[in-house]
Amino acid sequence: MTSVWVYSDLISHTMKNSNLQIETLTVHAGVEPDPTTGAVMTPIYQTSTYAQTGINEHKGYDYSRSGNPTRTALQNALAALENGRFGLVYSSGMAAIDNMMRLIKPGEHVIVGDDVYGGTFRLLDKVLADYGIQFSFVDTTDVAAVEQAIQSNTRLIWLETPTNPTLRITDIAALAEIAHANGAWLGVDNTFASPILQKPLDLGADLVVHSTTKYIGGHSDVVGGAIILNDETMHVRLAFLQNAIGAVPGPMDCFLTLRGIKTLAIRMKTHCENAMRVSQFLADHPAVKEVIYPGLDTHPQHELAKRQMKGPGGMVAFTLNEGVEAAVNVAKKTQLFTLAESLGGVESLIELPAPMTHATVSNSPLAVDPALVRISVGIENVDDLIADLQQALTQ
Numbered sequence: 001m002t003s004v005w006v007y008s009d010l011i012s013h014t015m016k017n018s019n020l021q022i023e024t025l026t027v028h029a030g031v032e033p034d035p036t037t038g039a040v041m042t043p044i045y046q047t048s049t050y051a052q053t054g055i056n057e058h059k060g061y062d063y064s065r066s067g068n069p070t071r072t073a074l075q076n077a078l079a080a081l082e083n084g085r086f087g088l089v090y091s092s093g094m095a096a097i098d099n100m101m102r103l104i105k106p107g108e109h110v111i112v113g114d115d116v117y118g119g120t121f122r123l124l125d126k127v128l129a130d131y132g133i134q135f136s137f138v139d140t141t142d143v144a145a146v147e148q149a150i151q152s153n154t155r156l157i158w159l160e161t162p163t164n165p166t167l168r169i170t171d172i173a174a175l176a177e178i179a180h181a182n183g184a185w186l187g188v189d190n191t192f193a194s195p196i197l198q199k200p201l202d203l204g205a206d207l208v209v210h211s212t213t214k215y216i217g218g219h220s221d222v223v224g225g226a227i228i229l230n231d232e233t234m235h236v237r238l239a240f241l242q243n244a245i246g247a248v249p250g251p252m253d254c255f256l257t258l259r260g261i262k263t264l265a266i267r268m269k270t271h272c273e274n275a276m277r278v279s280q281f282l283a284d285h286p287a288v289k290e291v292i293y294p295g296l297d298t299h300p301q302h303e304l305a306k307r308q309m310k311g312p313g314g315m316v317a318f319t320l321n322e323g324v325e326a327a328v329n330v331a332k333k334t335q336l337f338t339l340a341e342s343l344g345g346v347e348s349l350i351e352l353p354a355p356m357t358h359a360t361v362s363n364s365p366l367a368v369d370p371a372l373v374r375i376s377v378g379i380e381n382v383d384d385l386i387a388d389l390q391q392a393l394t395q
């Protein structure tokens with residue numbers, strides 16, 4: 001197989017451990033001028049197939065489920081951002097998690113954080129459990145509890161940090177050590193932090209997963225997922241699964257995600273600054289009972305967050321003195337904060353996890369406090385955001 005103009009696989013390798021700073025990587029990583037025209041921005045290769053000059057003689061691409069240049073650019077960009085060797089992208093975050101879980105065989109055991117995204121719990125508990133994979137849901141902020149849950153057939157520890165929606169922080173390096181001492185992998189869903197704030201591979205994780213729908217895409221206009229990793233054997237298997245299962249993103253989706261990445265560093269900076277101000281405002285407000293935000297020193301893992309993350313992120317959760325009814329009212333009365341699921345976009349969103357994003361865990365041990373309000377603080381002017389919450393809280 002000849003490959004004359006493939007978007008260089010070298011990009012992710014040369015940029016790994018490069019001296020370039022993250023703001024530079026967000027703009028340049030994975031992207032080279034187009035080899036045929038010199039186009040500076042990666043073109044949307046809206047094609048399903050590629051002309052061959054002889055049987056299996058082509059330029060590195062033969063069919064777009066197996067590979068597409070726009071997708072290659074995105075995969076290399078994400079690998080560079082996470083300081084990993086390999087990136088693989090999928091049609092959604094759930095497709096990425098499903099592909100990753102295919103590394104686990106019937107009869108094997110997975111330890112899962114007990115505060116994971118509702119859709120993740122649904123996939124594990126309602127789909128994959130039927131195929132003979134065993135799951136234990138454990139509070140991964142408690143290192144001893146994780147160690148106790150290890151079995152001889154444990155292959156993977158899977159967690160989110162910060163968690164969705166209660167923003168608990170797990171010590172990635174400590175759990176990587178426990179996983180490796182027991183012949184298991186550590187996988188981290190890095191969706192809430194983004195690679196700007198946290199690099200799990202550098203802390204010892206084996207697999208990083210993203211819902212690129214959220215901060216990485218950043219504009220609430222595309223759904224996607226990614227896996228980033230260093231191990232070559234695992235990459236060969238996952239690349240095989242990516243093609244075999246076929247839950248791949250189209251070139252337009254890859255283009256939109258790549259475009260979002262260009263501003264990821266500056267967006268995350270503003271998300272963090274705005275969320276810090278908003279959480280301080282909420283903490284001081286008489287109608288508010290509790291604010292959960294890793295940037296506040298009242299957060300139970302505040303010190304760990306400071307050590308492990310470059311910033312506390314853009315997600316804030318809170319409860320009100322008047323309980324569920326007041327929570328519903330606030331979510332309905334904000335005007336700039338749109339009542340909607342999802343997170344990580346430039347615009348601010350508000351929701352109640354229990355009946356919305358986490359409805360699927362409502363009758364499980366993972367059930368969320370029905371009075372909890374979750375906000376995704378956007379990059380609008382923070383004074384406007386605070387004024388909006390102020391009016392919603394006083395009504």
Ligand SMILES: *Cc1c(COP(=O)(O)O)cnc(C)c1O
Pocket residue numbers: 092093094095117119120160164189191192210211212213214223224225
């Ligand atoms: C949204 C989300 C997912 C699922 O991603 P989709 O792109 O919606 O499939 C997984 N993990 C976390 C933490 C999420 O927020």
